[in-house]
Amino acid sequence: MFSESKTLIFFFFLIVIAAMETQLSNGPSCTSSNGPNSVSNNCTSPVEMPNGTEDSKTNLIVNYLPQNMTQEELKSLFGSIGEIESCKLVRDKITGQSLGYGFVNYVEPKDADKAINTLNGLRLQTKTIKVSFARPSSASIRDANLYVSGLPKTMTQKELEQLFSQYGRIITSRILVDQVTGVSRGVGFIRFDRRVEAEEAIKGLNGQKPPGATEPITVKFANNPSQKSSQALLSHLYQSPNRRYPGPLAQQAQRFRLDNLLNMAYGVKRFSPMTIDGVTSLAGINLPGHAGTGWCIFVYNLAPDADENILWQMFGPFGAVTNVKVIRDFNTNKCKGFGFVTMTNYDEAAVAIASLNGYRLGDRVLQVSFKTNKTHKA
DNA sequence: TATTATT
Numbered sequence: 001m002f003s004e005s006k007t008l009i010f011f012f013f014l015i016v017i018a019a020m021e022t023q024l025s026n027g028p029s030c031t032s033s034n035g036p037n038s039v040s041n042n043c044t045s046p047v048e049m050p051n052g053t054e055d056s057k058t059n060l061i062v063n064y065l066p067q068n069m070t071q072e073e074l075k076s077l078f079g080s081i082g083e084i085e086s087c088k089l090v091r092d093k094i095t096g097q098s099l100g101y102g103f104v105n106y107v108e109p110k111d112a113d114k115a116i117n118t119l120n121g122l123r124l125q126t127k128t129i130k131v132s133f134a135r136p137s138s139a140s141i142r143d144a145n146l147y148v149s150g151l152p153k154t155m156t157q158k159e160l161e162q163l164f165s166q167y168g169r170i171i172t173s174r175i176l177v178d179q180v181t182g183v184s185r186g187v188g189f190i191r192f193d194r195r196v197e198a199e200e201a202i203k204g205l206n207g208q209k210p211p212g213a214t215e216p217i218t219v220k221f222a223n224n225p226s227q228k229s230s231q232a233l234l235s236h237l238y239q240s241p242n243r244r245y246p247g248p249l250a251q252q253a254q255r256f257r258l259d260n261l262l263n264m265a266y267g268v269k270r271f272s273p274m275t276i277d278g279v280t281s282l283a284g285i286n287l288p289g290h291a292g293t294g295w296c297i298f299v300y301n302l303a304p305d306a307d308e309n310i311l312w313q314m315f316g317p318f319g320a321v322t323n324v325k326v327i328r329d330f331n332t333n334k335c336k337g338f339g340f341v342t343m344t345n346y347d348e349a350a351v352a353i354a355s356l357n358g359y360r361l362g363d364r365v366l367q368v369s370f371k372t373n374k375t376h377k378a
Numbered sequence: 379t380a381t382t383a384t385t
Contacts, residue, residue: 063383088385100382130383137384149379171383189381218379225382 054136057109058085060116061134063101065089066125068320068344071102076323078104080308081118082111092225099225100127103134118309124316135193144171144192146201147222151175151186152213163210164190168197189222289370294322294342295349299356300367302326304334314356315341319348340371 062074071089078084089102106112112133120131135141151160161173175188192198198221206219289296299311311324326339343349349370357368 061383061385064381067382086385090383090385101384103385132383134384141384145381145383147380172381174381176380185379187379191383222382223380 055133056105056136057133058107058112059103059105059134060112060131061101061103062119063130063132064127065098065100065102065129066127066320067098067100069098069124070322073320073322074102074104077312078106078115078119080312080324081106081115083107119312122313122316124321125319140194140196142195143221143224144195144198145222146190146192146198146219147187148190148217148219149187150215150217151184151188152210152215153184153186155184155210155213157188159210160188160190163205164192164201167192167201167204169193289349289372294344295346296371297341297343297349297353298338298367298369298371299341300338301361301364302335302337302339302366303362303364304337306335306339308339310361311339311341314359314361315343315352318343318352318355320344 060078062078065074069089071087074089075084075087078087083106085105085107087102087104090099091097092099104115106115116131116133119129122129122131146164148160155175157173157175160175161170164170164173169192171191171193173188173190176185177183178185190198190201192201202219202221205217207216209216289298297315302310306326308324308326311326312321315321315324321341321343323342324339325341327336328334329336341352343352353368353370356366359366359368
């Protein structure tokens, strides 16, 4: 069809333009060697510089965010620590899909410290988020990610880092493992602080045998995630319209993912929650806890010193949490013993309630339920 | 032979 061809050409140009933007958009040209390293998130007490190239003490980068997490949820999570100056979830220019990371800039440096101390390592759904200081934006730190293959199966992450660290500062390293056996797949990633370091590592290590290895390794720049989403868009265009809606298999896969997630998070055997299909949930106008923006959950018997973070920690692993709130006494600022959690999906909320109702938190046993419209009476 | 770290 002629119109289909025109549509394809249109999207092709969109992709080309986006690719050109990626190549041309250079940030301010400044370099710094004080970025966070791959192991800890230590602040190196930066000195104030008049030219604005010093490391920020308020700006954080947040990595390994769940795919479905929105900017509002990111702000809600980090806003529980302190006042936020700005917050941005980075999305693909073409598809709008989250790239799984974002930035949070606090007003006060102490809140940035606090966010690293309390939120780094927080488990949200299938991810463990990483919170660290953002390095000053610079063209020189972009495209510094390497893909390494042909590694000896016995090589550890530490040994991989030792091999590459001679070429520069390593920001992250990873060896991919078989999900069932846990054994190395012989491939991995190394992200350097600067692109020039990655270039030197390719020159020095591509085609070389690591000490003791029998086979040479391949080292090259990793594919860009935006390329993947462009491919996804293209393949989507070729997909027939009757395949766009998730069938039973996709639903089953989703359920499987939920079960896995729960086992990973708490090792609990979950109840079989009632599944609400589209029709039922539309019909049930007075369903408990449903507030239009999500499912509101009532959490009772919290300690006086409870804060929002404990609610994120408890409910985050069960699925998409959009908001948490601890109800406090106006004068003392102590928790009045209860709080609320809003979750997007009924299934995930139901499993969270089934798993956390009766949960022992310190010396208290929590009561967790969907929020009712009635006034709570003892 | 492929995860998502620079607005």
